[in-house]
Amino acid sequence: MARNKFDVDEELTREFNWSHYQRLGGYIKPYRTAIFKVLFIIILANTAGMLGPYFTKIAIDDVIPQKNIPLLLGLGMIFLLSLFVIAWCMKYRILAITEIGQDILKDMRSSIFEHLQRLPFSYFDNRPHGKILIRVVNYINTLSDLLSNGLINLISDIFSVIITLLFMFFIDVKLTLYSLALLPILFILVMVITSQQRKAYQALSNKQSNLNAYIHESIAGIKITQSFAREKKNYEIFNEVSEEFRTSWMHAVKIQFLLWPGVQNISVLTTCLIYFLGIRQMGVDVSTGTLIAFIGYINNFWNPVISIGNFYNSLVTATAYLERIFETMDEVPDIQDAPEAKVLPPIQGRVDFEEVTFRYEEGKNILNHVTFHITPGQSIALVGPTGAGKTTIINLLSRFYDVNEGYVKVDGYDVREVTLHSLRTQMGVMLQDTFVFSGTILENIRYGRLDATEEEIIAAAKIVRAHDFISELKEGYQTIVEERGSTLSAGQRQLISFARALLADPKILILDEATSSIDTKTEELLQQGLQELLKGRTSFIIAHRLSTIKNSSQIFYIDQGQIVEAGTHDELMAQKGKYHHLYQSQYDLIHTN
CATH class of the missing domain: 1.20.1560.10 (ABC transporter type 1, transmembrane domain)
Incomplete structure (x- = not known):
């Protein structure tokens, strides 16, 4: 029987030497x-x-x-x-x-x-x-x-x-x-x-x-x-x-x-x-x-x-x-500021991927020579099968990983040549795995911008339609939520996490399966707020529900680490390619049920 990680003894990567006591000193x-x-x-x-x-x-x-x-x-x-x-x-x-x-x-x-x-x-x-x-x-x-x-x-x-x-x-x-x-x-x-x-x-x-x-x-x-x-x-x-x-x-x-x-x-x-x-x-x-x-x-x-x-x-x-x-x-971070890293000035939201190749392990590329250029204010939807490389694209943009070949630029700056803090503070990220901290709902939303006023927090919650369910709680925004938000539904946790990302007022907004746990009625309300929110911001949206991305400026169909189709919803539907097949499959499934 294979042993789990918790009952396998860890091996020391570096044996004891007297320098440990010097460091303690x-x-x-x-x-x-x-x-x-x-x-x-x-x-x-x-x-x-x-x-x-x-x-x-x-x-x-x-x-x-x-x-x-x-x-x-x-x-x-x-x-x-x-x-x-x-x-x-x-x-x-x-x-x-x-x-x-x-x-x-x-x-x-x-x-x-x-x-x-x-x-x-x-x-x-x-x-x-x-x-x-x-x-x-x-x-x-x-x-x-x-x-x-x-x-x-x-x-x-x-x-x-x-x-x-x-x-x-x-x-x-x-x-x-x-x-x-x-x-x-x-x-x-x-x-x-x-x-x-x-x-x-x-x-x-x-x-x-x-x-x-x-x-x-x-x-x-x-x-x-x-x-x-x-x-x-x-x-x-x-x-x-x-x-x-x-x-x-x-x-x-x-x-x-x-x-x-x-x-x-x-x-x-x-x-x-x-x-x-x-x-x-x-x-x-x-x-x-x-x-x-x-x-x-x-x-x-x-x-x-x-x-x-x-x-x-x-x-x-x-x-x-x-x-x-x-x-x-002594564990060295894989991603850290370069010795000559510059502070990224306030950005407009232009994003360039040029011949980007990336792999987690040698010999197995996740992205293969991906190239695209996004102008400020565009909303880009990434669709395709699981493991195709959609999340990898936004991870490279946020510089959670570094490219193996090519480059990723924001407003003309290579993300490897600017400080991580100045890059990530100008991005709003909502990952698929939402996390709610123990504390009040107000504090959880304020995590997006620590100097935000209560009025600004409520305004962000209203945009994503979280305000209604929060107001119905006994203590409202002062309601205490348990660790990982266990007292909230999955949809409520996502709405709070979404409000947190919006509060940062980012020029680049990244949504990874942002509506996956929200019911259809809530999703319809959320779409109304999203259209206002996305104005003036560059956004990358990963979604399996294709109905949520129909209004995107561009839709990229990612498959086997490459962009195989690109265009608006109407353009891709007219091509009758992979996106058309995927959309039609979801449409037929919804109407069959």
Whole structure:
């Protein structure tokens, strides 16, 4: 049985390298001033934390034997003050680090979302949307602990280790060296565990992506699922994908949690070694106060070492997600502004196709040497069999794809030599697959021009005959529609989408099956508004209902990637060619029914 895209593990197009961390550093760089402030607070707290064991040593070895009560109270007061300093520093550090970390995450999420807006249709066609969504949300969130706590804590722990070692060497060099005797074992343990941990988390990220993709697909297709009573089968697939995720999670966690008990055991063994050496006086000669101080410093040493180990764990884990995040950011848009791209000035609407050849894949042309010239204000209807190249023509005009041969010009400008923004903002496009966003009807129509007034929105709705059905709704234009417009009929969604395109007041208007979901009565009303709308605009209309295009300036019959017939409705009917046959077939079918 063939596997679906949602349960096929994605292969990395680019393996991890250290440049990933350099790029991550680029997101951290804008906050370096705030980070330096936090580091100063950390150094202050760590220094204050070192006073306790040292004061203990002085008290046991000197102050208590001498019964110097004033000095003992003085040391106690200073120690108490150091605890208040540590508490304040901890509070500041936690709040500041959290804010910095979340700001960095927001910047990363904005970068990947902005990049997704510029990727071509093919990128989204070839991937389950759930696998894209998880990179923007879940994978970025996975970095939260690393950036909000891990990075600053790492620097804090490194300072803590250095300061602790300085105090330890100051008190007793030989005992300090004994305290570090088991450190090589830790390094070996880390190397063995982390090599397996990264592979485990790479596998986990794949299974997490698969699960998210299937859940997204299942929710999007719930109507089809229930219509075909497929709930049980979907539940079985979900359990299978979910079990793969659970198994990968348990395997990754088992490897990750091997490091902490390893470091903890080495810490305990080091403490035992120091006690043994101190009590038996084997190779060292230490006082009771020095021994107790050293035990305190050993804890101060190994606690940050454990934290550094945990950070390394988080770093290895995050690496698996950073690979996916930067892989998406490195996806190069097929269509983008040329280095010397110019801003397209306000256009009149002249369109020229000259010897245009286009193919989605090598060796299979969709368009073959297509040539036509459209003067401003003409309405051009594109008809013909499915797959003939009608939609491809308007995709090339909008520069969703680039031609392989020939050129497409608007007002004499090659569309490849002007900026995408200046080109597309002067076009109104209504695709066959209408999309209505969650929000009010007013906001959905305003999507065509964000600075439009409510009066302009209502005027556009009236032209396309959407105003009547909107006015009948309980909240009118303030009616909230659900995601994808699920609370509206297909025809109502198309009328709203049509009003949105018209609001942009484009010089070139593209309608791809704009009336396919509108009933006959509504279509008759819509035609009245269209005739007024099309005046002064160049329009391209793709329609299978030939009755909607009879008044077009030119009708192109597209077949096998070429314009095989061109003319007005009356001219083509008189030729009695393919268009005549297609029109007559529809006419006979309508009157037979």
